[in-house]
Amino acid sequence: MPDPIPFSKAYLVGDELAYVNQAFSSAAVVGDGPFTARATELVTKLTGGLGSLLTTSCTHALEMTALLLDLGPGDEVIMPSFTFVSTANAYALRGAVPVFVDVRPDTLNLDETQVEAAITDRTKAIVVVHYAGVAVAMDEVDAIAARHGVVVIEDNAHGFGGTYKGRPLGSLGLMATQSFHGTKNVHCGEGGALVVNDLDLLHRAEIIREKGTNRSAFFRGQVDKYRWVDIGSSYLPADPLAAFLTAQLERFDQIQAPRYAIWERYERELADWTTAHGIGVPTVPDDCVHPAHMYYLLMPTHEHQLGLIAHLRERNITAPFHYVPLHSAPAGERYGRVGPGGCEVTERISGQLVRLPLFSQLTEEEQTRVIDALLSYPL
Numbered sequence: 001m002p003d004p005i006p007f008s009k010a011y012l013v014g015d016e017l018a019y020v021n022q023a024f025s026s027a028a029v030v031g032d033g034p035f036t037a038r039a040t041e042l043v044t045k046l047t048g049g050l051g052s053l054l055t056t057s058c059t060h061a062l063e064m065t066a067l068l069l070d071l072g073p074g075d076e077v078i079m080p081s082f083t084f085v086s087t088a089n090a091y092a093l094r095g096a097v098p099v100f101v102d103v104r105p106d107t108l109n110l111d112e113t114q115v116e117a118a119i120t121d122r123t124k125a126i127v128v129v130h131y132a133g134v135a136v137a138m139d140e141v142d143a144i145a146a147r148h149g150v151v152v153i154e155d156n157a158h159g160f161g162g163t164y165k166g167r168p169l170g171s172l173g174l175m176a177t178q179s180f181h182g183t184k185n186v187h188c189g190e191g192g193a194l195v196v197n198d199l200d201l202l203h204r205a206e207i208i209r210e211k212g213t214n215r216s217a218f219f220r221g222q223v224d225k226y227r228w229v230d231i232g233s234s235y236l237p238a239d240p241l242a243a244f245l246t247a248q249l250e251r252f253d254q255i256q257a258p259r260y261a262i263w264e265r266y267e268r269e270l271a272d273w274t275t276a277h278g279i280g281v282p283t284v285p286d287d288c289v290h291p292a293h294m295y296y297l298l299m300p301t302h303e304h305q306l307g308l309i310a311h312l313r314e315r316n317i318t319a320p321f322h323y324v325p326l327h328s329a330p331a332g333e334r335y336g337r338v339g340p341g342g343c344e345v346t347e348r349i350s351g352q353l354v355r356l357p358l359f360s361q362l363t364e365e366e367q368t369r370v371i372d373a374l375l376s377y378p379l
């Protein structure tokens with residue numbers, strides 16, 4: 001059996017442990033220390049946001065958006081069904097109802113032509129997910145949101161470093177959430193950030209993240225004692241974790257360069273094979289730049305999805321499918337509902353999609369093995 005090729009492998013740029021040691025040997029081991037300030041500045045710069053706050057995960061950043069929008073029972077939030085559970089869970093946790101809208105068959109992003117029909121007088125927000133870091137049709141979604149007085153939130157877990165019409169993903173919604181989970185391009189094991197593009201919300205976010213206290217203002221010398229002023233929780237990471245993240249963010253280009261090379265080689269060397277057999281590949285509209293987070297195939301049938309995954313597994317290569325649609329999952333049925341357009345495309349493509357190994361340390365030889373294995377799959 002050849003050596004295993006995993007789907008994803010967390011990458012170290014080299015400075016992480018030195019930074020973590022530095023953080024631990026200073027007094028600043030709790031949250032919001034000097035490394036948090038450095039990482040936060042880099043997150044704000046890379047997302048083009050007004051401001052950002054490090055969080056313990058993207059999941060927690062999503063929960064913060066629900067708190068900041070004061071969502072509660074009866075409120076509705078439009079989102080794709082083809083996403084990670086946290087996108088929906090964050091709102092269900094407040095008693096709001098996720099309303100699932102189908103995705104486009106090309107980008108696998110929220111289908112902007114079906115959003116308006118799903119809006120009711122209870123709709124408060126539209127949450128978009130830039131799947132594989134390829135932007136949602138934001139101009140269209142924004143126009144619908146503006147017409148109905150609802151806000152747009154970006155679940156930008158895949159999209160760190162991507163752009164839409166030259167504007168960075170993360171700067172496009174009222175708020176955006178980032179993930180620094182070990183499976184994402186930039187990571188600190190478990191971590192995230194909330195990007196906030198409104199000054200009042202940013203101030204309130206600071207309070208919600210600090211257990212509902214104005215502790216941050218106190219440390220800046222803006223108030224003479226800190227007190228309980230709002231609801232909140234503890235969503236801030238310890239500074240040593242921010243130190244790890246700082247090292248990664250400072251070398252963002254070093255992380256990205258090999259990812260782009262791998263992504264482009266898949267596209268180049270699989271083109272004839274995918275065209276000949278009607279296999280779908282990622283669609284990147286001209287006005288989008290993606291951050292090489294993912295390369296996937298859409299097999300012609302569900303049998304071929306399972307067949308290809310098994311064929312690769314026999315060659316010790318891990319290539320997984322992706323999201324199990326939320327609308328038909330047990331909790332999705334309990335807490336959410338499907339919009340008027342149904343989720344037909346979601347149901348189809350979730351049974352066709354296969355993600356290929358893509359991580360910064362994947363060697364040329366390993367990628368050759370993946371490509372050879374794909375081309376040897378009997379179709």
Ligand SMILES: *Cc1c(COP(=O)(O)O)cnc(C)c1O
Nearest residue numbers: 057058059084086157179181192
């Ligand atoms: C990874 C991911 C999340 C969750 O991120 P965590 O940092 O693990 O909480 C949420 N949404 C999407 C689309 C993701 O891919």
